[in-house]
Amino acid sequence: MTSFDEILAASTARGTNIVPGCVLAAVDKTGNKFYSKAAGYDSVLPNSPRINPHGTFWLASCSKLIGTIAALQCVDRGQIKLDEPVERVIPELASLQIIEPVRPGNMTTGDVFTLRPATKKITLRHLLCHTSGISYDMFHPLLMAWRTSRQEEPLMLSGKLVEAYATPLLFEPGDGWTYGGGIDWAGELAARLNELPLEHYCQKYIFGPLNLNSTTFRLGDHPYIKEQLVSTSERAKDGTLKPAARLWPDESQEDCAGGGLYSSSNDYMKILGDLLSDEPTLLTRWTVEGMFQPQLENGSRAVKDLEAATIFGAMTSIRASDGGINWGLGGLYTEKDAGSIRKGSLVWGGLPNLVWFVNREHGLAGLYASQMLPPGDPQSGKLANEFMNHIWRVAGKA
Template sequence: MEQFEEAFEKAMARGSDGVPGAAVAVVNQEGNYVYQNVKGHDGVHNGATALNFDRTFFLASCTKLITSIAALQTVERDLIRLDDPLDEHLPELTTQPIIVGGVDATFEWKQATKSITLRHLLSHSSGAVYDFMDSALTAWRQSREETPTVSQSGIVAKDYAMPRTFEAGEGWMYGTSLDWAGLLVARLNSMSLEQYVEENISIPLGMTSFTWHLSRKPHVEGNLVRMSVRGEDGKLSAGTHPPFPEPVEEGGGAGLYANVHDYTRVLADLLKDSPILLKKTSVDMLFAPQFEEGGAGLSALYANSEMTYKPMVGQSIDGIVINHGLGGLLVQEDIQRETYFKPKGTLTWSGLPNLLWSINRERGLALMFAVQVIPWNDKEVQSLSAQFETAVWRHLSR
């Protein structure tokens, strides 16, 4: 780890040209820290203080893993099956037409013929995508004099009730599927997603920092790390604090706040022979490849790397063998380059402010890299993150 630690020190020493601060951790299946480090400050604002390990991070899309766990818990309760049609439960989504086009600001419609299932939602194969990532949806928004955006209210049924871009099961694209999965969890369990996560994930693992609503947990709000924004000149400036207004409801795709200690409690639990949150068979499904070789889903997964997971595979998809599980991107064969390594069997995903988590059950470790810098795929942060992960898998794992 010495080479990473040297890079860590240099990144923090570069001021607004480098990385303001980061917390990194590696845990084993007992939940013990194999490695833990924190350096830098809680932002670049006036009055920034030294970062410590108890600080709160905006998790963005790292929220999705928590929602996947909640959804599989709901399956375990026999409230839904993975392949049941969701027409009755999520009509705001399932009645949406499919939009095609987008060239020269044109688009057309076709009626969907296949039902969406929870499996489709958890594997991003439902056709529900972020509007700013699709040209047809962008044209549709413009035709309505609307701006493509990510929901800040958390009211999924209203903010994300928009056309889908392909038939369920016939593609892959990152988007709003996990937000809809969170709404499904809330409806089937007759409680808000926040309440569900508190009762069924936070309390069983003894965690206190998980929340979508900072006002409900003052100790979490008071520890919030400030967002830093990288400008076109490469310099960091202070971002909005908090990064988004407090939501009305909760979206399962983003919006959760937590500290690194609590998030790694979840990662460690997924490594256990007898997990607390899920049955072992359900954890297996998180790690199970969902797309057939040569199928439309797998082809689309490779084709859509640039806007979605490229930083998680070392900035290049050349030679990689991947799939998608029910919990994130799944590495099917070692990604081994001179300066980057990610082993076979790793389940992984990231979050907008350049966070990263990875789990590998064969090697018995999980890791988290937490920082608050936007925009996504910041080259300074991603270089450091890649060095951290590479050092973990090459030097700490069995």
């Protein structure tokens, strides 16, 4: 029987066209990082060095876990409640309208959308659970049509916050599920409540307390982090690999909690480990336990929207047919075993094929980190699943 280490070595060998390189890590509830390995190369270029085990990655949507923690810290302090409307802190969200097609099912002729006032208020829970109605403009044809009507380009990957995510809503807040910039707004809420830019807030209340030295929204302020960045690669249509540019601007205009962070596997594992701890540093234990609870009502439109979304498969390699999925606070929540992800886990990922999970019941968390495009790359997903199954075996919990 082929061992995982043999699979990993074969998958990351130079010239295989499987993956150029990745960094893998797993931690238990005592903070012991019992698995840590860097495999393969920094890029697909023939003279590329081995991937740096301390290399830094554009986290993309893995940033959302940290943005969620920042907002929940404000709940712990009593600065805001989960089910409180956020418009007193973020007035930009007070009057967003709902966008609807003029002719349902027909986006090809004449005026394609209409706008109407929303009747419900957006709460912090809505932002954290993607039930606010805020979606990414590049993900939805109605929002693309809205951008076109304003003679604007899509701004999802622009590094802007207010301009990018103050878009019309796809439904009344709380009435559905759609992936978007809600956690970017939640991070902005934490910044405004504490009168600090989000970078400074996170350095003071998240990165500093956990001694994270390789995590930032602002590469220009941290040359070491920028120098350690792992190169990005892309799979061409013929299956071969080629160098690629990062999709996020190096110097973004705003600190975007939904996708703007850079970090190393060592730093990120300290965050996952803190969520496992019986005495967490960043949040109260009660709040951490609340993160691992399903937030969407069974049988609701929100659950159906989540099950129908293709994004969670790209982010987690979980198939929709596995079922038993919901949303927690910080990531997808598994109500039963789903492939390599065990019941009771929070799990999510990042666009360049990063995946993380945390399971408090079994005291286990793991991270698969790469910089590989496109999102949901099948070869990357297969290797990430092999890794997760492996660490369950190593931990004696398979």
